[in-house]
Amino acid sequence: MHLEHKIAQLTEQIEQASPFLAAIRREIGKLIIGQHELIERLLTALLADGHVLLEGVPGLAKTMTARTLTQAISGDFQRIQFTPDLLPADIVGTMIYNEKEHEFFPKLGPIFANFVLADEINRAPAKVQSALLEAMQERQVTIGHETFPLPSPFTVLATQNPIEQEGTYPLPEAQVDRFMLKVKVVYPSKDEELDILQRWTTGEEIVAEPVCSLDQIVAARRLVNAVYVDEKVQRYIVDLVIATREPAEYGLGALAPLIEYGASPRASIYLTVAAKANAFLHNRGYVVPDDVLTIGMDVLRHRIICSYEAEAQEITSDDLVEKVFRAIEIP
Secondary structure, three states: OHHHHHHHHHHHHHHHHOHHHHHHHHHHHHHOOOOHHHHHHHHHHHHHOOOEEEEOOOOOOHHHHHHHHHHHHOOOEEEEEOOOOOOHHHHHEEEEEEOOOOEEEEEEOOOOOOEEEEEOHHHOOHHHHOHHHHHHHHOEEEEOOEEEEOOOOOEEEEEEOOOOOOOOOOOOHHHHHOOOEEEEOOOOOHHHHHHHHHHOOOOOOOOOOOOOOHHHHHHHHHHHHHOEOOHHHHHHHHHHHHHHHOHHHHOOHHHHHHEEEOOOHHHHHHHHHHHHHHHHHOOOOEOOHHHHHHHHHHHHOOOOEEOHHHHHOOOOHHHHHHHHHHHOOOO
């Protein structure tokens, strides 16, 4: 009874703390038509303190959605256009010599913001992409011999184009693994595209207004961390992740030659935290298996490396994740 009372109390706190989410959705809706799944995943990452990799063809409002979200939250926003000639110092900053004082002082780069949009992240070489690694994982940056903490909250929203491969560099696996979610941005429906046409061909300027503070985000994250996860759901999450590494143990022997590498323990952690955030979005103080199913594909799709055999059969990591979800019994 004590646990039930605690969960009921937490659910009540979440209901009181969550109205800002509806306000954010409303502000984003002023500029973005459709893309409901994209918006929900960005809110999930925001609550779960995770980074997001957005994959989609040009013109699907990936950049605009990210910018609009930051405007609604009144956070600092920086957009970095990744190009082949970009240097790590262009992102994190560098040390500059002051002739008057005869000493070096740091000039901080654009990564010192609450929300950093890494646009077309796969257009920059590996050494530049790796400059983001420390920042994304440690929430700090080292310039020269000094370490500087990044602002809180700190979220990287990166975009990449899946079609055009000329002049691009594939993201290192260590980099991809730092993203909590990889979201595939899809085309709008016919009706949505008509609405887009009518809204964006009048010349009228539409701007999102700030509707919540960074303090509200930080407070919401504390509640997300407190969301209850039953051991049965935890075991379900672990089974899903281990099934990508040891498929034969779960009656999925046919998948073994198709998977080069399965998901790491970081996937279990991110899947749990993202499921908690999804529960928060639905005003619940506890996680249900449906939260895991809702967010699972976006957490796991970029953590499974397909073998050459899978590529030869044109089997994608999404296909493999779907088979795992179908095979593991829901508690």
